[in-house]
Amino acid sequence: MRLATILFVLVSWLSGCSLLPDQIDETKDWSAQKLYSEATDSMNDSDWERAIDLFEKLEARYPFGRYAQQALLESAYAYYKYDEPDSAISALDRFIKTYPRQPNLDYAYYLRGLVNFTRGDTFMDRILPRNEAERDAGAARQSFFDFAEVIKRFPESRYAEDAGLRMVYLRNNLAQYEMHVADYYMRRGAYVAAANRAKTVVENYDGTPAVPTALETLVQSYRKLGLNDLAAASERVYKLNYPDRALP
Numbered sequence: 001m002r003l004a005t006i007l008f009v010l011v012s013w014l015s016g017c018s019l020l021p022d023q024i025d026e027t028k029d030w031s032a033q034k035l036y037s038e039a040t041d042s043m044n045d046s047d048w049e050r051a052i053d054l055f056e057k058l059e060a061r062y063p064f065g066r067y068a069q070q071a072l073l074e075s076a077y078a079y080y081k082y083d084e085p086d087s088a089i090s091a092l093d094r095f096i097k098t099y100p101r102q103p104n105l106d107y108a109y110y111l112r113g114l115v116n117f118t119r120g121d122t123f124m125d126r127i128l129p130r131n132e133a134e135r136d137a138g139a140a141r142q143s144f145f146d147f148a149e150v151i152k153r154f155p156e157s158r159y160a161e162d163a164g165l166r167m168v169y170l171r172n173n174l175a176q177y178e179m180h181v182a183d184y185y186m187r188r189g190a191y192v193a194a195a196n197r198a199k200t201v202v203e204n205y206d207g208t209p210a211v212p213t214a215l216e217t218l219v220q221s222y223r224k225l226g227l228n229d230l231a232a233a234s235e236r237v238y239k240l241n242y243p244d245r246a247l248p
Contacts, residue, residue: 027054027057032058032061032062032065032066032067032068033067035054035055035057035058035061035062035067035071036054036055036058036067036070036071038054039051039054039055039058039071039074040074042054043074043077043078046081048078048079048081048082049082051074051075051078052075052078052079052082055071055072055074055075055078056071056075058071059071059072059075069095069099069102070104072091072094072095072098073091073092073095073104073107073108073111075091076088076091076092076095076108076111076115077111079091080111080114080115080118085115085116085118085119088111088112088115089112089115089116092108092111092112092115093112095108096108096109096112105153105154106150106153106154106157106158106159106160107159109146109147109149109150109153109154110146110147110150110157110159110162110163112146113143113144113146113147113149113150113163113166114143116139116140116142116143116146117139117140117143117166117170119139119143137174137177140170140173140174140177141170141174143166143170144167144170144171144174147163147164147166147167147170148163148167150163151163151164151167171205171208172205172208172209172210174205175201175205175208175209175210175211175214176208176209176210178197178198178200178201178205178210178214179197179198179201179210179213179214179217181197182194182195182197182198182201182214182217183217185197186217186220186221189224191221191224191225192221192225194217194221195217195218195221195222195225197217198214198215198217198218198221199214199218201214202214202215202218211241212238212241212242212245215234215237215238215241215242216238216247216248218230218231218234219231219234219235219238219247220248222234235247
């Protein structure tokens, strides 16, 4: 009898657990409009996790409704703010592929550029920023291409001007990144590798602040390699373009 009583209490307790408030989905009867409204309110409150959850529920329950397209785009932004760049990029790629004529397509490309622009940032980077040129350049290159797509496809977009400014910044940093690697090779006596990196800057990043340093590296690396004709040619280019600067 005692065992039966214990089992009855246990079953009752387990049944009660299934009715706990945190296990009841309060959104199960919400309309698409209600889900969207609550999700945007969460966005305004910077509650990115809740916003993502609600946008995903909206898209799953009402995939062909008028709110589904915007929910997918908004969820990408929420993922971006929630520091989940892979999920943000996945959502944006799906949006671009699924809705190629959507009026907000320019924003989708711009947001993808922003996600890649900040990819790899950590909390400590925001407090003690590191040298941008020391980062892996892969995300920066992809960000550059994303912003270039905005300008190419949507030159009249409200995002085009900012995209162009970010491209200048990224191009300068990509050139500086190449020189950071070139300096690494120079200090280790890998002069061929250093010269190749410097040559990349001269040929592909003309007009950036890293070009004079690249020419200096070319002169030094060619001299170390005994390629005196190439060193002299690089020195002439340097003096022609930077007459007020002396080679180190």
